[in-house]
Amino acid sequence: GDSVTQMEGPVTLSEEAFLTINCTYTATGYPSLFWYVQYPGEGLQLLLKATKADDKGSNKGFEATYRKETTSFHLEKGSVQVSDSAVYFCALDGSARQLTFGSGTQLTVLP
Amino acid sequence: DAGVTQSPTHLIKTRGQQVTLRCSPKSGHDTVSWYQQALGQGPQFIFQYYEEEERQRGNFPDRFSGHQFPNYSSELNVNALWLGDSALYLCASCRGTVTDTQYFGPGTRLTVL
Numbered sequence: 001g002d003s004v005t006q007m008e009g010p011v012t013l014s015e016e017a018f019l020t021i022n023c024t025y026t027a028t029g030y031p032s033l034f035w036y037v038q039y040p041g042e043g044l045q046l047l048l049k050a051t052k053a054d055d056k057g058s059n060k061g062f063e064a065t066y067r068k069e070t071t072s073f074h075l076e077k078g079s080v081q082v083s084d085s086a087v088y089f090c091a092l093d094g095s096a097r098q099l100t101f102g103s104g105t106q107l108t109v110l111p
Numbered sequence: 112d113a114g115v116t117q118s119p120t121h122l123i124k125t126r127g128q129q130v131t132l133r134c135s136p137k138s139g140h141d142t143v144s145w146y147q148q149a150l151g152q153g154p155q156f157i158f159q160y161y162e163e164e165e166r167q168r169g170n171f172p173d174r175f176s177g178h179q180f181p182n183y184s185s186e187l188n189v190n191a192l193w194l195g196d197s198a199l200y201l202c203a204s205c206r207g208t209v210t211d212t213q214y215f216g217p218g219t220r221l222t223v224l
Binding site: 004042043045046049098099 | 115146213
């Protein structure tokens with residue numbers, strides 16, 4: 001079945017540091033890939049998505065590229081801010097017509 | 112444009128009781144999915160409703176049931192609650208296509224004592 005393996009946290013960075021959160025997946029066919037963010041006490045917000053190989057999703061300075069050859073969708077940001085502190089989830093929408101999520105990565109950015 | 116709304120925000124029940132959670136999808140959306148998110152984990156898919164029918168179901172027991180109304184809103188019912196059902200229950204909506212983006216509500220925090 002479909003699965004998502006996500007870099008475990010927690011991750012702690014200083015403000016303006018470079019961020020990478022690794023995500024790899026297993027799925028049949030050609031899934032769509034997503035990054036969602038969850039702030040404390042809230043639901044999930046879509047951060048970015050990519051629907052086919054080599055697509056790059058981007059939003060609010062975050063980027064992720066759909067790499068079919070390595071089955072990866074790593075999240076990156078060049079300069080993180082304190083306001084980026086949250087839990088980040090990688091997810092896929094595959095042949096089962098449902099979202100499959102990774103376990104989440106807690107990011108804390110210190111001033 | 113109203114997003115996905117859920118009620119109630121928080122709920123406390125005791126073991127063996129039954130609970131009903133409600134969800135209104137984002138305007139223009141006709142498909143509703145429910146997810147269970149245990150503390151410190153990623154959301155797990157429960158089921159999806161489209162055209163008032165359950166279209167897809169995850170690995171959850173029959174104690175979990177749902178309904179979709181003609182206005183596309185949805186309910187999640189859980190019978191015979193046990194401690195392990197304590198979680199954040201998330202509702203997501205999208206248009207009927209398979210790959211359309213799902214938008215999430217703020218969730219209902221259920222605590223079972």
